[in-house]
Amino acid sequence: MGTTAVETTRLTKRYRDVTAVDELTLRVAPGEIHALLGLNGAGKTTTIRLLLGMIRPTGGEVRLLGTPVRPGARAVWSRVGYLVESPSAYPELTVAENLAVAARLHGLRERSAVTGAIERLGLGPYAGRRARTLSLGNAQRLGLAKALLHRPDLLILDEPANGLDPAGVAEIRALLHDLAHRDGVTVLLSSHLLAEVARLAGRIGVLDQGRLVWTGATGELTARARPRLHVTTRDLAAAAAALLAAGYRPELAGDELLMAGEQAVTHPEAVAEVLVESGCPPTRLAVEGDDLESCFLRLVAP
Ligand SMILES: Nc1ncnc2c1ncn2[C@@H]1O[C@H](COP(=O)(O)OP(=O)(O)OP(=O)(O)O)[C@@H](O)[C@H]1O
Numbered sequence: 001m002g003t004t005a006v007e008t009t010r011l012t013k014r015y016r017d018v019t020a021v022d023e024l025t026l027r028v029a030p031g032e033i034h035a036l037l038g039l040n041g042a043g044k045t046t047t048i049r050l051l052l053g054m055i056r057p058t059g060g061e062v063r064l065l066g067t068p069v070r071p072g073a074r075a076v077w078s079r080v081g082y083l084v085e086s087p088s089a090y091p092e093l094t095v096a097e098n099l100a101v102a103a104r105l106h107g108l109r110e111r112s113a114v115t116g117a118i119e120r121l122g123l124g125p126y127a128g129r130r131a132r133t134l135s136l137g138n139a140q141r142l143g144l145a146k147a148l149l150h151r152p153d154l155l156i157l158d159e160p161a162n163g164l165d166p167a168g169v170a171e172i173r174a175l176l177h178d179l180a181h182r183d184g185v186t187v188l189l190s191s192h193l194l195a196e197v198a199r200l201a202g203r204i205g206v207l208d209q210g211r212l213v214w215t216g217a218t219g220e221l222t223a224r225a226r227p228r229l230h231v232t233t234r235d236l237a238a239a240a241a242a243l244l245a246a247g248y249r250p251e252l253a254g255d256e257l258l259m260a261g262e263q264a265v266t267h268p269e270a271v272a273e274v275l276v277e278s279g280c281p282p283t284r285l286a287v288e289g290d291d292l293e294s295c296f297l298r299l300v301a302p
Contacts, residue, residue, distance in 0.1 A: 003066035005030045005154050005186035006051065011060035013046050013210075020046040022210035023060065028188050028203075030153075033180045035197035035218075036190040038207035039300060044190035045085060047207070048158045051188070052082055065154055078106075081152035083143045083160060091132035095123055095142055098131055099149065106150040117145040122171065136163030144172070148179075155179065157189040161196055173200050194296040198222050208300040221296070227289035229259040229268050233280045242278030243271065256284075 006028035013021040021043045028034040038044050049055045051062055053069045062069040067076040089098045096114055103113040118127050121141045126134065134142065140163050147155060160176070161169045177200065179185040191197045197204060198218055206214040214221070232255065233239045240257055243250045248264055248271065250257040264271050265287055275282050 003030070004028065004063070005032070005065055006034070006156075006188050007063040007066075008047075008051070009061050011047070011050055011062060012058045013043075013050055013055065014058045019210050021050060021057075024207075024210070024212055026205055026212065026215075028186060030186050031180060031184045032203060033176060033187045033189070033201045034203045034205065035201035036188070036205050036207055037192070037194055037197055037296065038190070039192055042192075042207040042300070043210040044192075044207060045158055046210075048082075048084060048156060048188075048190055051156055052080075052084070054084075078150065079153045080156065081147035081150065081154070082156040083140075083147045084158045085162065089131035089134075089139065089142055089146075092130055094128050094130055095134070095138075095145075096127040098142060099145060102146045102149055108150060113149050117149050120148060120175065121145040137165060137168045140164060141168075141172075144175075151183075152185065154186045154188070157187065159191060160189055161191065161193070169196065176200060194221070194293055206296065206299050214299050224295045225289055226260060227265050227287050229264045229271060230284065230286050230288055231257040231259065231271065231275070231282055232284035233257075233275060233282050235280050238278065239275055239280040239282075242274055242280060246274045248274070 004027050006026065008024050008026045011021055011024040012019065024047060036044050036047060050057050051064065051069065053071065064076050065079055069076070090101065093101065096118065099114040099117055100110050103110045118124055121144055123141055123145060126138055131139065131142065140160070144160065160172055164172060176187050180187050201218050203216065204218050204221055205212050231239065231250070236252060236257060240250045240252060248259055249261055250259050259271065268285055268287060272282055272285055
């Protein structure tokens with residue numbers, strides 16, 4: 001699969017005075033787990049609905065697996081699985097019956113597709129339960145099972161961890177990890193939880209007010225959360241010069257110096273010694289790490 005799995009070009013959706021998605025240009029490579037991260041109202045659901053051709057864009061275009069998404073262009077859907085918010089199921093049918101209906105709609109061999117999906121999603125104990133009696137978490141699992149029935153090459157999921165307890169979240173994470181890394185399935189998912197996507201996605205696109213404000217490898221974002229030594233002293237310039245002369249790499253940030261190096265973080269007492277010797281004793285010296293959520297919030301801060 002050489003083609004880009006998901007490709008949007010200046011994708012835009014406007015509702016009267018709200019621009020829900022604003023000139024979004026996104027590329028997701030095959031086999032990648034890519035997360036669209038954003039706060040409530042950032043435009044995640046609208047983007048996913050546009051990708052799936054559920055709503056018409058005001059501007060721009062979408063290609064999935066190299067094929068333009070247009071009304072009537074059906075071929076690509078046999079290779080795409082999706083789960084959008086609040087998965088729908090026939091409430092009076094059992095889990096197995098719901099899957100059997102979905103398998104028939106896909107033209108699949110019913111029995112093996114259903115058994116495989118039940119097994120993959122750990123739905124065995126619930127196979128005979130009517131869909132309306134399922135917990136939110138198990139309803140979400142049934143939705144995922146349906147999305148995976150036809151073994152798609154691309155899986156598009158809106159907030160897949162919604163309604164799941166921590167064990168369920170871990171299970172879904174393991175499943176998506178396996179799908180991408182073992183079976184080469186491309187996964188595009190939306191989430192508002194950086195800590196969660198950081199454990200799963202290889203790349204992240206941050207959406208804010210419909211715009212892609214940051215995109216890159218997950219590691220680039222989490223690196224911002226590494227601990228740094230914060231130094232405050234009366235004469236920052238003199239302190240910075242002394243620290244530089246001692247082999248450190250201080251960075252001036254407002255009214256303090258920041259030091260990210262391993263040595264400074266693990267041995268702040270040695271830094272204190274340099275500062276005292278140079279006549280700039282620290283008035284504050286603290287190792288602090290930004291948590292992931294504050295890194296994310298800083299990206300989307302007004
Ligand atoms: N059908 C609609 N009509 C009018 N405005 C809409 C419509 N759908 C979405 N919006 C607006 O577009 C913006 C983006 O909404 P969207 O649901 O895509 O965000 P989101 O990131 O998925 O948020 P959430 O996590 O709350 O679902 C919001 O301001 C929302 O109010």
